[in-house]
Amino acid sequence: MFDPELIRAVCATKILESEAFKDIKLNEPLLATYMFTLAQSDDVSKYYAVKIIHQVVDYLLEQRPQDQGRRIEYIRSLCTLITTDCCYRSFNSIVQWIDEDTGEPLYRCRSYNFLENCLPAAVYLGLTSLVKKMLNDGVKNTSTYFNTALLRAVQRNDVELSHLLLEARDDEVWSExxxxxxxxxxxxxxxxxxxxxxxxxxxxxxxxxxxxxxxxxxxxxxxxxxxxxxxxxxxxxxxxxxxxxxxxxxxxxxxxxxxxxxxxxxxxxxxx
Structure with missing residues (x-):
C-alpha cells in the first residue's frame, strides 16, 4: 500500500514517535504498515505494542501448532487491530515508556493479565475452539490492550462467539x-x-x-x-x-x- 522506501525512511527516522506527532490523528493503513515493519525488526522488545503482539501470537501458535504457517498473517492482523484503535490517541501510547530516573523501559504501566490480552486477539482472528478453551480455563472477558473480546466478536458479526462471551462475561455490556x-x-x-x-x-x-x-x-x-x-x-x-x-x-x-x-x-x- 505504501512505498517500501517511504516505510524504511519512517522507521529509520522514527518520526512518528516524535513529540511533533504526539496528538495528531494519523493515517490508519500507514500506522499498520509501520507497526508491521517494526514487528519484523531484530529488537521487538523496544516497542510495547510489538512486544505484546509477539507474546500473544507466540501463545496462540503454541495452542494451535497447526497454524504455524500463519504467523505473519496473525502479526499483520494484530498490527492492524492495534493501530485502528491507537491512531485516535497519542501515537506514543504504542511505544515503550522510559523511566526518567533509570532510563530503563517500563512495560508495567499496561498491567493487563497476559491471557486476557490473548482472548480478544483470538476472537478477532476467529479462533472459536481456542476461545472456548480459554473461557473454560477461566480467562476473563475484560477490557485489555486489544479492547473487549465481546466488541471484537460483535465487529465480526459472530453470534456464536458473542453468545459464548456473554455467558462467561464478568462485566457489563457496553454501549459501544x-x-x-x-x-x-x-x-x-x-x-x-x-x-x-x-x-x-x-x-x-x-x-x-x-x-x-x-x-x-x-x-x-x-x-x-x-x-x-x-x-x-x-x-x-x-x-x-x-x-x-x-x-x-x-x-x-x-x-x-x-x-x-x-x-x-x-x-x-x-x-x-
Missing part, C-alpha cells in the same frame, strides 16, 4: 458493542446484547437511543424499526424528543419515506 451491532444491522446480535442480564439497566435508555442513531448512520432501516419497537415496548422509553434526534441522520442517508413513516408511528404510539 450495542452501537456496533446496530450500525452493522445485525438484529440477532442486537437481540442477544439487549436481552443480556449483563447490560447496565441504569443506562438502558441512553444505550437504546445511541443504538437507534448508530443504525440510522449505518443506513439500517429494518434495524431502526426493530429498535424503535424495542424502545417503546420493552424499554418503555419516555424521552421521545431524544428518540427523534436520529431523524436528521437518517435524512442525510436519503431514507425520507422510511423516516416519515416511522416518525408517524412514534407519534401515534406515544399518545396511546
Amino acid at each position: 458493542e450495542i452501537d456496533q451491532a446496530a450500525h452493522d444491522g445485525n438484529i440477532d446480535l442486537l437481540q442477544l446484547l439487549l436481552e443480556s442480564d449483563r447490560i447496565n439497566k441504569s443506562r438502558k435508555e441512553s444505550n437504546f437511543l445511541g443504538a437507534v442513531q448508530a443504525a440510522a448512520a449505518g443506513g439500517q432501516v429494518t434495524t431502526m424499526e426493530y429498535l424503535i419497537w424495542w424502545g417503546l415496548v420493552q424499554y418503555k422509553v419516555k424521552d421521545l424528543d431524544a428518540l427523534y434526534s436520529w431523524i436528521h441522520t437518517a435524512l442525510a442517508k436519503n431514507m425520507y419515506s422510511e423516516v416519515l413513516i416511522q416518525a408517524a408511528l412514534h407519534s401515534q404510539e406515544s399518545t396511546v
Whole structure:
C-alpha cells in the first residue's frame, strides 16, 4: 500500500514517535504498515505494542501448532487491530515508556493479565475452539490492550462467539458493542446484547437511543424499526424528543419515506 522506501525512511527516522506527532490523528493503513515493519525488526522488545503482539501470537501458535504457517498473517492482523484503535490517541501510547530516573523501559504501566490480552486477539482472528478453551480455563472477558473480546466478536458479526462471551462475561455490556451491532444491522446480535442480564439497566435508555442513531448512520432501516419497537415496548422509553434526534441522520442517508413513516408511528404510539 505504501512505498517500501517511504516505510524504511519512517522507521529509520522514527518520526512518528516524535513529540511533533504526539496528538495528531494519523493515517490508519500507514500506522499498520509501520507497526508491521517494526514487528519484523531484530529488537521487538523496544516497542510495547510489538512486544505484546509477539507474546500473544507466540501463545496462540503454541495452542494451535497447526497454524504455524500463519504467523505473519496473525502479526499483520494484530498490527492492524492495534493501530485502528491507537491512531485516535497519542501515537506514543504504542511505544515503550522510559523511566526518567533509570532510563530503563517500563512495560508495567499496561498491567493487563497476559491471557486476557490473548482472548480478544483470538476472537478477532476467529479462533472459536481456542476461545472456548480459554473461557473454560477461566480467562476473563475484560477490557485489555486489544479492547473487549465481546466488541471484537460483535465487529465480526459472530453470534456464536458473542453468545459464548456473554455467558462467561464478568462485566457489563457496553454501549459501544450495542452501537456496533446496530450500525452493522445485525438484529440477532442486537437481540442477544439487549436481552443480556449483563447490560447496565441504569443506562438502558441512553444505550437504546445511541443504538437507534448508530443504525440510522449505518443506513439500517429494518434495524431502526426493530429498535424503535424495542424502545417503546420493552424499554418503555419516555424521552421521545431524544428518540427523534436520529431523524436528521437518517435524512442525510436519503431514507425520507422510511423516516416519515416511522416518525408517524412514534407519534401515534406515544399518545396511546
